[in-house]
Amino acid sequence: MAMTMRERILAVYRGETPDVVPYMLDLSHWFYHKNRIPWDLSVAYDKPEYELIAYHKQAGAGFYMPNLGAVYSVAYGDDVQAEVTKVYHDGVPEIIWRLTTPLGSIERRRMWEESSYSWAITRWGVQTEQDLRVLGYALGSRTYAPRWDRYQAWVDEVGDMGVVYLSAGYSAMGHILNYWLGVSGTAYAAADWPMTLREVVDQINDNTLKLIDLHASSPAEIIIMGDNFSSDIQSPRFFAKWSRAYYAEAVRRLHAAGKCVAVHIDGKLHGAIAMIRDAGADCGDAITPAPMGDLSPLGCREEGGPDFILSGGVPPTLWLPEVPREAFEKSVLDWLALKRYGPRLIANAGDQVPPHAAEDRIEIMRELVEKHGRY
Numbered sequence: 001m002a003m004t005m006r007e008r009i010l011a012v013y014r015g016e017t018p019d020v021v022p023y024m025l026d027l028s029h030w031f032y033h034k035n036r037i038p039w040d041l042s043v044a045y046d047k048p049e050y051e052l053i054a055y056h057k058q059a060g061a062g063f064y065m066p067n068l069g070a071v072y073s074v075a076y077g078d079d080v081q082a083e084v085t086k087v088y089h090d091g092v093p094e095i096i097w098r099l100t101t102p103l104g105s106i107e108r109r110r111m112w113e114e115s116s117y118s119w120a121i122t123r124w125g126v127q128t129e130q131d132l133r134v135l136g137y138a139l140g141s142r143t144y145a146p147r148w149d150r151y152q153a154w155v156d157e158v159g160d161m162g163v164v165y166l167s168a169g170y171s172a173m174g175h176i177l178n179y180w181l182g183v184s185g186t187a188y189a190a191a192d193w194p195m196t197l198r199e200v201v202d203q204i205n206d207n208t209l210k211l212i213d214l215h216a217s218s219p220a221e222i223i224i225m226g227d228n229f230s231s232d233i234q235s236p237r238f239f240a241k242w243s244r245a246y247y248a249e250a251v252r253r254l255h256a257a258g259k260c261v262a263v264h265i266d267g268k269l270h271g272a273i274a275m276i277r278d279a280g281a282d283c284g285d286a287i288t289p290a291p292m293g294d295l296s297p298l299g300c301r302e303e304g305g306p307d308f309i310l311s312g313g314v315p316p317t318l319w320l321p322e323v324p325r326e327a328f329e330k331s332v333l334d335w336l337a338l339k340r341y342g343p344r345l346i347a348n349a350g351d352q353v354p355p356h357a358a359e360d361r362i363e364i365m366r367e368l369v370e371k372h373g374r375y
Helices: 005-014 028-034 050-059 129-139 148-161 172-180 182-192 194-216 236-242 244-256 272-278 297-304 325-341 360-372
Strands: 072-075 081-089 092-101 104-113 118-123 143-146 166-169 222-229 260-265 283-287 309-314 345-349
Touching (some): 050 360, 104 129, 104 172, 129 172, 129 182, 129 194, 166 194, 182 194, 222 244, 222 283, 260 272, 272 283, 272 297, 309 325, 325 360
Parallel strands (some): 166 222, 283 309, 309 345
Antiparallel strands (some): 104 118
């Protein structure tokens, strides 16, 4: 009797051999675009995305990523005010996140871009060293409360069609790089304000470990973390200085609670796979090999070693209809060929299936996995 997708995924995490390589996708961005569903970064879902999950079941693609699921709540200290507002420019929405503390106020902004169906950053929130202190004060004041009833609703809706990962979000450096300061701004801060940056990173990470402890008490089997890792942004040397201690401690706590840990690596792979493996994580999620990435599938396995789970495989560009089907199929088969090195493998997209992807490639990949992914 064939294993379910849920059974296959969990078998990989346990180090067991499933009957077939698990096949799962993050179809959210593609699905929103295809169905012209507006999505709003300022709003979290307190109920499962029923239509998205139903499509996964219809397509035979495992589900794992509840991107905007609100399965725990966040509150700030009594002397911190967190506001989210929206303004419109000729009908185009811009979201403003503002944090007000006794040390001052900061705000960041993102505007909707119809062409990419995404929210472009229009203002970084940290402009000065004092702004950085404001960020540390605000994020260091957070408290967390579980809403595991909401998480269980996702699990119940997905059923045997996948495993619902529970996201722990960004580390301190993830918040700074991706939300508040940007890559170049962070590089300047590391050079110009190193002591303040260290204080703020430690302040935020110490707080975020409270969220990790909450996740350790959750019903989830798999916790996903990550700063959208790319080794040209957080190089192994940079990671060792600013982020490794947090990740190693978070993984240690989660493992002690019996959880498995995936880390999202959606950029340059050389150096990143090994540094995340060495921090103790079980899996690299969103692995994107060549032609978009800088390693071949075999290069990913060589860097990760035999016991690190590689989840990913097909770069976003190869999902597009203008790319020959043969190139897409070759990418799938090259990834599936890694099963000869053991069962620590999941067939997935390199990050998300992109807007404008050819819908039939979801079925093509499923059929290739079922035929060529058997152990």
